[in-house]
Amino acid sequence: MAIEDDVLVIGGGLAGATAALTAAEEGVQVRLVTHKQSTLRHASGLIDVLGYTPAGEGPIVDPFEALADLPEGHPYERVGTEAVREALSFFDEIAGDAYSGGHTASNALVPTHGGTVKPTARYPVSTAAGLASVPEDTLLVGFETLTDFDAPLAASHLEAAGAPFSARGVTLTFPGIVRDDAKINRYAHLLDHEETVQTGAGETSAREALAATVDAHLKDESRVGFPAILGDDHAADVRADLEDALGVDVFEVPMGPPSLPGMRLEDMLYDALGDAGVRVTSGVPVIDYETDGNGAIEHVVVDRHGQEVPYRAEQYVLATGGLVGKGVRSERERVFEPIFDCHIPHAAERYDWFVEDVFGEQPYARFGLVPDRELRPLGEDDDPEFSNLRAVGGVLGGYDYAAEKSGAGVSLATGYVAGERAGTEASR
Amino acid sequence: MSDAEQPTDDHVPGDDEFEPIQVFPEAEEMDLRPGADNCYKCSTCDTNCPVAEVDDEFPGPKFQGPEQWRLKRQDDHDIDDSVMKCSNCMRCDSACPSEVPLSQMHNTARAEYVEENMSKFSREYWRNRMLSNYRQLAPLAATFPRTANFVMGLSVTKWMGEKVLGIAGDRDFPEFAKTTFREWWAKRGGNATSRERAQEARAERGAEVQNEDKRIAYFHGCYSNYNTTEVGKALVRVFEHFGYEVMIPEQACSGTPMFANGMLDDARRAAETNVRELSAAIEDGADIIASCTSCSMSLRQEYPELFDFDGTEDVAENTWEAVEYLRVHEDLEGELEGTQVDDTNFAYHAPCHSRNQGLDGQTMEVMSAIDGVEAEDVGDSCSGISGTYGWKEENYETSMKIGEEMFDHMEDAEATTGLTECPTCSMQMEHGTGYEIQHTLQVLEAALVGTELEEA
Incomplete structure (x- = not known):
């Protein structure tokens, strides 16, 4: 018998926690499954939205103004500017007095x-x-x-x-x-x-x-x-x-990894998850899935030290992170998403995955899933891979969070949008 | 598995022409190189180490694991003696975002240190050996439980223990049961009685009376056998309630305290017995169930990492934690709906070894299905005792410092009964707060079966 919930979020970083919290607002039973500790432990604890344009211009004064000019396929373009604003308000509510900056739309400059x-x-x-x-x-x-x-x-x-x-x-x-x-x-x-x-x-x-x-x-x-x-x-x-x-x-x-402000942010999010009644299963990976034969995921399989335990939900959110969080992995021959094998566009020749200038425009930095406007990852044929799977945060492609300083904002905005959709659909 | 049953590669398609030739000599020790290379020094493990946070002498898991492993490639380096300060909580394993087998590295390093650098005549060696082989002493105490409990409780015994052996004098020795779990089981009629009771339960539930699939082999471990026999009895009654026939195979210690003390030879002997007996039970159609999360951890993770007896993988793949098994195989939450228990307030602590198996949220979820039960999670800190670690005089203070956060949260909680799945966490919880501590299975027993009088 499967462990059953309405919404299942895979991945426990900023994007996954946000998706779980947003989904729980819809009054459904949400579970978050996370394998190893998230990259929040490496994170500065700062919530960046957009510091530089994809072309490297900046620092940007008003990130929300700059969102309109982002190229098609950028996660912010997928969800729209309004969703980014809403997601930040949602974060402000959770953070309360622990965070500052909500008084203005402009970016603050924090010494590193x-x-x-x-x-x-x-x-x-x-x-x-x-x-x-x-x-x-x-x-x-x-x-x-x-x-x-x-x-x-x-x-x-x-x-x-x-x-x-x-x-x-x-x-x-x-x-x-x-x-x-x-x-x-x-x-x-x-x-x-x-x-x-x-x-x-x-x-x-x-x-x-x-x-x-x-x-x-x-x-x-x-x-x-x-x-x-x-x-x-x-x-x-x-x-x-x-x-x-x-x-x-x-x-x-703020310091490099390991980072206490990142851990404090993690604690804050997990306290909120507990308060919202989200069930958390940690320390074990999702390794596989079964479909219902009609293009939807029926259940996923969690490896609990040898025991393959089915976890079933109506809606699924993939928040496993990028190359560092291991939501995107690479071998000599290919770049892939390890759980659902969702499509990740990349050059066939691996020497085309990077450029020689270390700080240049690195193709690998943009590797990730391509979502539709509902954040469902698309296959090579541009159709959603599954009808009930959405992808959020670092596992998405089409943006270079390190160069743009947009990592936390993309996680919040996509987590917020996918969580809300998943919660709404699961409550029907 | 007999020799005749050795698996062959014959069935692999396309390997007809391929005959492997051994180019390199057989590896004499585990090659942990890929694991060491996976470490990119993010130090997430270090920030999860409960010992490094409070003990200035401990350099943390990143050093004990990948860094020491690399150092050891130079011939003139011994294993650093600080490895004995590791409490083997294994939190670093689930912390690592990069698949470094930290606890496996610690276990092998500790074994090498004990083998090569620790005097076999030292007090520390004999104390550690005694603590990790508690299983060997327990039968004697269990034969004369009243005398043992009396003697162990004497202040002169504790004083001697600390002075002569280095066992923390502030700790209370666990009480020995007057009847061991196995004695109770034998008196109750053993496997045959369990089969009858399971069949009765199936009949009552309207299920098929004859069912070969509903069979478990209980790995009770040492503590449920000699000390908290009520946990073992609760397991039997709860599983029989669901129509499972319980078998109690022969068994040795799971090895957890031996790993933690670098007594790998002792652990290997125990593991060999367990793998043999449990493999036989699996052959008989049983799944292996443990009630102690460190026992299940050991069978599932440490055995395959450290040993390669025939059947090791098989045992790992068929071992379950008790509540986990019921949740996956039965509608446990549905069954608990509408049930009640007398004691309804609990302060729950998730043991480190349950976290590593993805079981940390489980008890809270299951408890919420029982009417009126309020369980409060007392946070994600380590209890600090970590098996034998907190029993050593030199670690006692550190152990209590680690536990401070849990004690505080327990005292802040409404409940005055503690709840956990680990026998040594339970000792620490009791020691730090004076609360009575229960095992999740005992609450399930109370809800599903009721607290029966002692069975004959």
């Missing part, structure tokens, strides 16, 4: 750990005090044991990029960290749980010790930027305590 600035539509509240458009002098604090963030280098990059303030970077020792390779959640745990640490001045709490370490280096800057390790479950308290102790604004600089 490399000292560049990234145009983004929404940003975690922990990064809010650091915006590059705000003309306030900035101290960036790095730590000897966190080599991914070179604060002096990032500060000089910011200044060289023409930031309207002076930036200075210092590298300090993080009190309480004893390993050169301590994990980012070790830092977060120390601060979250106010662990006692040893400093030159004796025993003190981790937050106090950190503030004291930084205070000694603070001159007349009015804000201090830390790498994004300031707590996990109690991040807001950690930041507030540091601000009190230092007397200035404190912000986090």
Whole structure:
């Protein structure tokens, strides 16, 4: 007997979670099946909509204005500008106070750990005090044991990029960290749980010790930027305590993988899934499917460590990610979608999958499924592969999220549209 | 499987002309190179490691797995002793987005460390051996349960345990049952009684009375046999309720505590017995059912990763967790509708090893089908005990630190009864909160069969 629900979402990243949450709004029973942990754990936690045009122009000031000019087949073109706006409002509702940026249609410029600035539509509240458009002098604090963030280098990059303030970077020792390779959640745990640490001045709490370490280096800057390790479950308290102790604004600089702001976003989404009554099955892959003989998927097959368990629903959403998330895979001879083998257009010759200029227009970056306006993936013959399957997020082709800075926005907008359709159809 | 039944390649079409020639010598150890090469160092595993988050001496799963594996290609590197700090929760496995077999790497590294770098005369070695071979000591305690429970509870015993063996003195030894599950089973009439009861249940349900397909072999593991025998009895009654004939094959420890302590030779011996006995049960038409999620994890994942006895794959492919089996083979939720239980509030903790089998949401879903039952999931943190890990004096503090989040969430929950599928998580939950802890099967038993008086 199959495990039964109305809507089944395959994939647990931003797109899958959004689709599941939207579908659940229609009052149907939704299940989300996710194999390994999602690429949210690599993600900056920023919600970009569109930072640069596909031709590389930008940074774009108003992303919604720029959507109208996107080429046919781009996921945003498929769902339409209005859907992108609605999806962002939906996100704002879920995020509540945890995110900022909803007050304006314009992109914000958030400093990154490399000292560049990234145009983004929404940003975690922990990064809010650091915006590059705000003309306030900035101290960036790095730590000897966190080599991914070179604060002096990032500060000089910011200044060289023409930031309207002076930036200075210092590298300090993080009190309480004893390993050169301590994990980012070790830092977060120390601060979250106010662990006692040893400093030159004796025993003190981790937050106090950190503030004291930084205070000694603070001159007349009015804000201090830390790498994004300031707590996990109690991040807001950690930041507030540091601000009190230092007397200035404190912000986090988003980091590369693994990323706490990405994990906090993941936690936020999964809490929302729980509240919405979405059932989550994690740790196991969907490996196969059966059709009903009339072009619809009857059930999918989940491999639970050797046991092939059928999972049945009325409507299915595929949100397995791109080449990194492994929703799109490649071999020497072909590029393919591993569960349903949906059509992915690509050159027959693999040397045509890339160009030599690393930062050039890479064909592989656009590999993915081609959907119709309902987000049903199309076969080579331009007909939907299945009547009850929609595809969302990174598994879609036709856009280069890394170059455009559009990854999160596409996941939200397509997840929102597909979730709503799937939920509506399943409730009929 | 006998020699005569060895599979041959004869049926493969088109291989008539192909005769493989062995060019390379037979590999003497597992080649984990492709697994190590799959690691692109995203460090997602490290952020899932409950030990690295609180223990400054532990370098995390990425180092213990792919990095140490590469280091070992240089002849002059021993396995780092920090591998013994890994609690074997296996969270890194389901964290890895790139198919690196982390726990397999940890298991082989740990075995190599114990074999080559740990003194066989050390207190640590003997303590670990004793903890991982609890199965060998339990029968003695079970023969004299009252004496054992009395002696184990004495503070002088605990003090000695800590000083002499390095077993955490703050822990309470699990109580030994006065009658083991197997003794109860034998007294009850064994397989024959179960067959009768299953047939009665089928008749009552209006199903075919003779049904060779409705047969399971129960892998009870050590804990349900010697300690929480009520879990084993609940399993029997629930499966019989659905018309299943239960068989109880001969069995050894699943090997989980041995893997975690690098005692791979002990684990191999146990696994050989289990694969032989369980294969025979499969031949008899039974599916293998476990009530402990670490036991099912071991049979399903670790056996095929570490051993290659005849039948290993077969056993892995036919092993199920008990509730999972009922959900897929019966209309469990439908059956539970309209049922009631006395105790209706539970604080549920999903064990790490159930997560790795995709079973973490299952109990919550099943509980919601019983009238009036409110189960609250106490979050996705690890309980911190991880089998034998938290029993070691040097890990006790770390173990309790890891468990802190779960204890807090349990105390915040309305319920004062805990719920989980793992015997050692259950010990930790009880130890940290003082709550009574139940197994999901016990709640199902109460809902479907009612709590009967002790069967004769």
